[in-house]
Amino acid sequence: MGKWTRRAFVSAGVIAGGAVVFGIAIRPGNRADKVRGMIATDDESVFNVWVKLSPDNTVTAIIPHAEMGQGVHTTLAMMLADEMDADWDKVKMLEAPANKEYANYALAKGFAAGDVDFPAFLVDTVDGFFLTVMKAMNMQITGGSMSVPTTGQIGMRVAGAATRAVLLEAAADTWNVPASELRASKGQIIHERSSRSAPFADFAVKAAELPLPAKPRLKTPDEYTIMGTDVQRFDVPAKVDGSAAFGIDASLPGMKYASVMASPVFGTAVRSVDDSSIQDMPGIRRVVNLGDAVAVVADGYWQARKALDRLEIEFERNGSEAIEQSDIFSQFATDMDAATAAGNEISDFAQGDAMSALASAGQVVEAEYRVPYLSHAPMEPMNCTAWMHDGICELWTGTQNPLGFAAEVADALELDIEDVVLHNAYLGGGFGRRAFPDYTIQAAKIAAEVPYPVKLIWSREEDMRHDHYRQASISRFRAALDSDGNPTAWVNQYVEKHDPKEAPYIPYAIDNQYIHYAESKTHVPWGFWRSVDHSLHAFFTESFIDELAFAAGKDPYQYRHDLLEDAPRFRDVLDLAAEKANWDSPLPDNWGRGIAIHKSFGTIVAQVVEVEIVDGKVIPRRAICAVDAGFAMHPDGMRAQMESGIVYGLTAALYSDISIRRGAVAQGNFDDYPMLRMNESPDIETYIINSGEKVGGAGEPGTPAIAPALVNAIFDATGKRIRELPVRLHDLSDINLESKDVA
Amino acid sequence: MITLNINGETHDLELDPATPLLWVIREQIGLIGTKFGCGIAQCGVCTVHLDGTPIRSCVTPVRAAEGRKITTIEGIRSEGGLHPVQQAWIDEQVPQCGYCQSGQVMSAVALLEANPAPTDADIDAAMSGNICRCGTYPRIRKGIKRAALAMKDAAKGEETANG
Ligand code: FES
Ligand code: FES
Numbered sequence: 001m002g003k004w005t006r007r008a009f010v011s012a013g014v015i016a017g018g019a020v021v022f023g024i025a026i027r028p029g030n031r032a033d034k035v036r037g038m039i040a041t042d043d044e045s046v047f048n049v050w051v052k053l054s055p056d057n058t059v060t061a062i063i064p065h066a067e068m069g070q071g072v073h074t075t076l077a078m079m080l081a082d083e084m085d086a087d088w089d090k091v092k093m094l095e096a097p098a099n100k101e102y103a104n105y106a107l108a109k110g111f112a113a114g115d116v117d118f119p120a121f122l123v124d125t126v127d128g129f130f131l132t133v134m135k136a137m138n139m140q141i142t143g144g145s146m147s148v149p150t151t152g153q154i155g156m157r158v159a160g161a162a163t164r165a166v167l168l169e170a171a172a173d174t175w176n177v178p179a180s181e182l183r184a185s186k187g188q189i190i191h192e193r194s195s196r197s198a199p200f201a202d203f204a205v206k207a208a209e210l211p212l213p214a215k216p217r218l219k220t221p222d223e224y225t226i227m228g229t230d231v232q233r234f235d236v237p238a239k240v241d242g243s244a245a246f247g248i249d250a251s252l253p254g255m256k257y258a259s260v261m262a263s264p265v266f267g268t269a270v271r272s273v274d275d276s277s278i279q280d281m282p283g284i285r286r287v288v289n290l291g292d293a294v295a296v297v298a299d300g301y302w303q304a305r306k307a308l309d310r311l312e313i314e315f316e317r318n319g320s321e322a323i324e325q326s327d328i329f330s331q332f333a334t335d336m337d338a339a340t341a342a343g344n345e346i347s348d349f350a351q352g353d354a355m356s357a358l359a360s361a362g363q364v365v366e367a368e369y370r371v372p373y374l375s376h377a378p379m380e381p382m383n384c385t386a387w388m389h390d391g392i393c394e395l396w397t398g399t400q401n402p403l404g405f406a407a408e409v410a411d412a413l414e415l416d417i418e419d420v421v422l423h424n425a426y427l428g429g430g431f432g433r434r435a436f437p438d439y440t441i442q443a444a445k446i447a448a449e450v451p452y453p454v455k456l457i458w459s460r461e462e463d464m465r466h467d468h469y470r471q472a473s474i475s476r477f478r479a480a481l482d483s484d485g486n487p488t489a490w491v492n493q494y495v496e497k498h499d500p501k502e503a504p505y506i507p508y509a510i511d512n513q514y515i516h517y518a519e520s521k522t523h524v525p526w527g528f529w530r531s532v533d534h535s536l537h538a539f540f541t542e543s544f545i546d547e548l549a550f551a552a553g554k555d556p557y558q559y560r561h562d563l564l565e566d567a568p569r570f571r572d573v574l575d576l577a578a579e580k581a582n583w584d585s586p587l588p589d590n591w592g593r594g595i596a597i598h599k600s601f602g603t604i605v606a607q608v609v610e611v612e613i614v615d616g617k618v619i620p621r622r623a624i625c626a627v628d629a630g631f632a633m634h635p636d637g638m639r640a641q642m643e644s645g646i647v648y649g650l651t652a653a654l655y656s657d658i659s660i661r662r663g664a665v666a667q668g669n670f671d672d673y674p675m676l677r678m679n680e681s682p683d684i685e686t687y688i689i690n691s692g693e694k695v696g697g698a699g700e701p702g703t704p705a706i707a708p709a710l711v712n713a714i715f716d717a718t719g720k721r722i723r724e725l726p727v728r729l730h731d732l733s734d735i736n737l738e739s740k741d742v743a
Numbered sequence: 744m745i746t747l748n749i750n751g752e753t754h755d756l757e758l759d760p761a762t763p764l765l766w767v768i769r770e771q772i773g774l775i776g777t778k779f780g781c782g783i784a785q786c787g788v789c790t791v792h793l794d795g796t797p798i799r800s801c802v803t804p805v806r807a808a809e810g811r812k813i814t815t816i817e818g819i820r821s822e823g824g825l826h827p828v829q830q831a832w833i834d835e836q837v838p839q840c841g842y843c844q845s846g847q848v849m850s851a852v853a854l855l856e857a858n859p860a861p862t863d864a865d866i867d868a869a870m871s872g873n874i875c876r877c878g879t880y881p882r883i884r885k886g887i888k889r890a891a892l893a894m895k896d897a898a899k900g901e902e903t904a905n906g
């Protein structure tokens with residue numbers, strides 16, 4: 001085996017039980033701590049994409065990402081199959097096992113090939129994407145809308161094209177014709193001059209002996225036969241008949257059930273547990289004090305839950321129990337003022353001289369916005385089944401980060417990483433929540449105390465009160481307008497920055513800009529929430545630009561359009577949304593129309609919302625969405641993700657409010673954290689632009705622009721500008737719609 | 744002892760009669776298609792039919808189901824294969840994460856059995872107890888309309904065959 005170049009693509013084919021497996025890997029150059037334990041020595045590599053070609057010509061794509069409803073398994077398989085020219089009807093998908101059998105080279109060998117010796121065909125090429133790719137692929141993390149742009153574009157397509165290339169070469173050799181005379185189509189290799197054709201599988205064994213090209217030519221969009229089409233998703237049939245297994249559906253012989261309650265005030269510990277009150281309850285097995293939480297293990301979940309409710313638990317106090325939501329917003333405001341006063345604000349973006357432009361401006365517009373904490377509330381509450389046996393900890397759960405979870409559990413239980421085996425299931429919603437391993441660690445700790453498998457299920461209340469929350473924030477703006485109403489300066493200050501950096505940036509041509517923030521830590525745990533910082537900043541910036549249009553006396557669509565002259569890609573998306581919405585057409589009484597545009601994860605989305613105000617209640621009636629993700633690999637999947645992002649964003653904008661009361665989350669279930677339902681869900685139309693630009697994500701970009709489009713529509717309908725979410729906190733019942741001030 | 748009739752099969756069970764039907768279906772019977780989401784009749788993922796009527800099994804004590812016909816997602820397949828609602832769900836590619844979909848399908852089946860040609864308002868009324876966090880509502884609406892047509896066509900076909 002040759003010495004592998006650090007950070008090189010490595011490709012190889014192995015023969016395994018009649019099938020041939022081709023692998024493409026990326027050499028981990030710079031490993032994150034979390035995966036360090038996964039890789040035993042420096043000479044080992046992580047395999048990312050496997051393609052298995054079986055004797056019956058079936059192609060199995062082995063995919064390192066979790067399916068949480070975004071269709072990623074299907075889309076990634078499409079990308080591979082298209083480059084390979086495989087027969088789509090014979091393409092299958094397998095989710096890569098989430099442990100070192102997959103991540104560790106030596107064991108990967110065993111996983112794919114049994115005990116077959118590894119014929120190492122090494123191709124080293126160096127490419128520029130390692131870090132991003134490593135984060136998204138090697139660590140098997142699903143999030144950031146990056147599966148298609150990274151794993152798909154760099155892994156699956158390259159693997160497919162490289163496999164196709166060696167199959168063609170093997171056929172050319174077998175038939176003794178030049179490879180240039182061959183073509184591949186639907187799993188067949190065809191030599192037209194001699195009217196010969198044969199399935200891929202006929203050449204697989206020979207192909208396995210050939211070195212895979214490291215940089216095979218990828219198709220151009222006009223050559224795609226599968227990408228860009230509306231194939232049916234792999235996971236749908238099992239999701240209509242109840243057979244799809246989620247984490248919560250794990251079942252093991254002798255399994256018991258656990259219910260848990262963590263200290264309601266974040267960061268406090270259990271002081272005492274008195275279990276005398278549950279002594280006589282049937283089916284109770286064990287009370288486990290986890291330090292910051294208490295679990296009851298019983299024969300059935302219901303028994304465990306009832307006992308937990310009756311258990312007397314006292315928690316320590318650490319001062320946080322005095323904190324109210326209003327204190328948090330006051331702290332934000334104080335820290336923002338202090339940062340400005342001390343001149344130690346943190347600059348996010350600066351160009352020109354915004355402060356001087358403001359000072360000399362004829363017209364200055366100011367506004368302050370607020371957003372609350374948000375919970376993810378996926379339909380499937382957090383859960384994990386754990387079993388300690390034979391020195392290993394086996395876990396069944398749904399996670400966006402299987403390798404990271406295994407590493408965290410190993411750390412918490414002081415086990416070797418090899419002794420933690422995690423089986424990933426379908427995720428009943430992720431949205432960022434299932435990237436945090438707290439529930440898995442709890443289950444493992446409980447399992448460590450008992451000799452049987454335990455299924456830990458969080459109640460909805462526990463799920464909502466112990467989430468990792470989208471941050472609350474305040475954002476303040478000042479803008480200068482010239483005599484034509486065009487902005488000449490844009491100054492924005494906000495609190496609590498996370499990711500991605502560019503979330504507060506605007507696409508508009510404004511010469512002088514200063515965007516900065518202040519830190520203001522709270523005791524509330526933060527987490528990635530669908531689209532992360534974009535979810536708040538799009539609301540801030542796209543509401544404020546609407547206010548500027550109003551101050552300038554201009555139409556909000558036209559105002560944006562004019563400011564996007566130098567950003568043609570944005571402009572095209574904006575124009576398409578406005579055109580499809582018939583922007584200038586009149587609306588019935590009590591209706592309003594709003595627009596917003598935002599780019600996130602490489603994808604530009606513009607949305608128009610039409611609302612009706614009925615007895616002071618806002619009802620979104622119609623949402624029109626234009627999206628440019630470069631190229632929509634699976635257009636129906638793209639539409640589904642836009643629909644999903646819109647409903648998720650509308651739910652948050654209209655209703656969602658996690659507030660802190662006495663240091664703890666006040667809300668607990670869908671009665672006080674309400675959801676948008678069928679009767680309030682708008683008609684949604686999605687229009688796709690394939691601009692040919694770099695491919696962007698789909699799972700998150702549908703969410704950010706919908707909140708500002710909604711409040712802009714409410715303003716259009718009522719003349720009332722909503723600057724604090726959610727909308728339901730505002731009383732619109734006394735708005736006199738007749739006398740509204742039409743912008 | 745409690746005797747339950749689930750999807751046409753009889754089960755004799757020894758358990759606390761106050762236990763919610765949901766947990767009995769999932770843990771004792773081992774049918775996992777019926778899900779837990781909220782436990783307080785707010786989300787609909789636990790929807791099953793009791794004598795054909797959709798109910799929230801998370802708040803229905805098992806004793807209330809005794810002597811009645813319980814149907815879960817596993818029990819709606821017809822002899823010929825998928826229920827028309829399930830087929831429409833595939834044709835419209837309704838599910839995303841899929842967790843709410845057993846409940847959605849059960850509510851939709853009950854709606855169409857009671858009302859073969861539901862209006863949008865009927866769909867709103869019948870389906871608003873089922874939350875979908877993935878926002879598949881527009882596709883659920885289309886799926887119900889598609890299934891309604893398919894069921895109408897099938898009924899017509901039967902009439903023709905019988906007449
Ligand atoms: S779990 Fe029964 S309605 Fe939510
Ligand atoms: S499909 Fe995910 S909750 Fe409905």
